[in-house]
Amino acid sequence: xxxxxxxxxxxxxxRIAAANSEVFKKHRNLVLNLxxxxxxxxxxLLEKTAEALKGxxxxxxxxxDIETTRDAERLQKYRLPVVQLTTGSACHLDANMVASxxxxxxxxxxxxxxxxxxxxxxxxxxxxxxxxxxIMMLSVTEGDEKPLKYPLxxxxxxxxxxxxxxxxxxxxxxxxxxxANARKVHPALEIIDISCTAGxxxxxxxxxxxxxxxxxxxxxxxx
Amino acid sequence: MHEMAIARNIVxxxxxxxxxxxxxxxxxxxxxxxxxxxxxxxxxxFSFGLMAENTIASGAYLDLEITxxxxxxxxxGEVFVVKxxxxxxxxxxxxxxxxxxxxxxxxxxxxxE
Numbered sequence: 001x002x003x004x005x006x007x008x009x010x011x012x013x014x015r016i017a018a019a020n021s022e023v024f025k026k027h028r029n030l031v032l033n034l035x036x037x038x039x040x041x042x043x044x045l046l047e048k049t050a051e052a053l054k055g056x057x058x059x060x061x062x063x064x065d066i067e068t069t070r071d072a073e074r075l076q077k078y079r080l081p082v083v084q085l086t087t088g089s090a091c092h093l094d095a096n097m098v099a100s101x102x103x104x105x106x107x108x109x110x111x112x113x114x115x116x117x118x119x120x121x122x123x124x125x126x127x128x129x130x131x132x133x134x135i136m137m138l139s140v141t142e143g144d145e146k147p148l149k150y151p152l153x154x155x156x157x158x159x160x161x162x163x164x165x166x167x168x169x170x171x172x173x174x175x176x177x178x179x180a181n182a183r184k185v186h187p188a189l190e191i192i193d194i195s196c197t198a199g200x201x202x203x204x205x206x207x208x209x210x211x212x213x214x215x216x217x218x219x220x221x222x223x
Numbered sequence: 224m225h226e227m228a229i230a231r232n233i234v235x236x237x238x239x240x241x242x243x244x245x246x247x248x249x250x251x252x253x254x255x256x257x258x259x260x261x262x263x264x265x266x267x268x269f270s271f272g273l274m275a276e277n278t279i280a281s282g283a284y285l286d287l288e289i290t291x292x293x294x295x296x297x298x299x300g301e302v303f304v305v306k307x308x309x310x311x312x313x314x315x316x317x318x319x320x321x322x323x324x325x326x327x328x329x330x331x332x333x334x335x336e
Binding site for chain 2: 001002003004005006007008009010011012013090091092094122123126127147148150151152155184185186187188
């Protein structure tokens with residue numbers, strides 16, 4: 001006997017993601033899902049973001065890591081609310097993991113919540129978490145073929161941060177080609193060149209966040 | 224390895240559907256996966272086998288239909304195969320492209336005994 005099913009494989013995840021999204025809306029949080037390869041610079045970006053947003057918008061972080069709590073420890077000195085999710089062997093965060101972190105963070109005291117996904121260019125793109133935007137970070141030391149190798153992630157992201165731009169001259173990374181390929185996959189993709197360690201592009205990134213926050217809630221910052 | 228998480232969901236969906244009809248055994252699961260999902264069929268089939276062990280889906284055949292990436296230009300209405308993930312209309316060079324197929328990931332139907 002044949003049974004017609006027609007169910008989205010990720011339907012269970014998407015349902016929880018929609019519920020997370022409602023919680024974020026209620027608490028007036030702009031939520032960003034930050035994705036990259038391991039070592040692209042996600043945690044350093046969060047450190048810079050914490051510094052730059054101080055006194056402007058209140059930031060909180062949910063950090064996904066396979067085994068350790070090192071990322072959360074690095075962020076502790078910024079006195080941010082940080083929840084560490086250790087995923088065990090899972091190579092991505094899913095909506096249920098994020099939901100399980102929410103009781104451990106006071107969302108009513110946050111404006112911006114950044115969810116640092118597990119370092120991986122494939123799996124995280126598949127799983128909605130309840131975010132407003134997916135942000136992808138790519139560093140120049142990773143090579144310039146990435147957009148055509150991992151198209152879903154580029155297609156799903158609203159913003160591409162090209163990090164370690166200060167190292168460009170030491171690599172054979174073709175910046176223009178990467179941008180052209182990324183825009184082929186996703187013509188509306190916004191791109192900012194940054195260097196977290198040299199401080200380049202951070203102000204544009206902060207401006208991007210503030211604009212999205214104001215657009216979502218139509219208000220001025222508290223600062 | 225998102226195949227493992229996807230396989231787990233496929234098994235759960237199939238079992239839920241089968242139990243609703245009072246079926247005792249699932250013999251086949253037909254899944255449609257868009258090209259953009261980047262699923263490696265061998266890996267998904269292997270993961271499915273593992274996840275189905277000791278359930279009514281144990282030993283079921285997983286059929287994977289990969290659908291091509293097809294876009295529709297919102298400007299001129301042209302429907303085309305998106306080659307090399309290039310989301311640009313071949314007719315009018317428009318860049319506002321709606322994905323018609325190639326991103327879905329769905330359990331289509333199952334066969335049970």
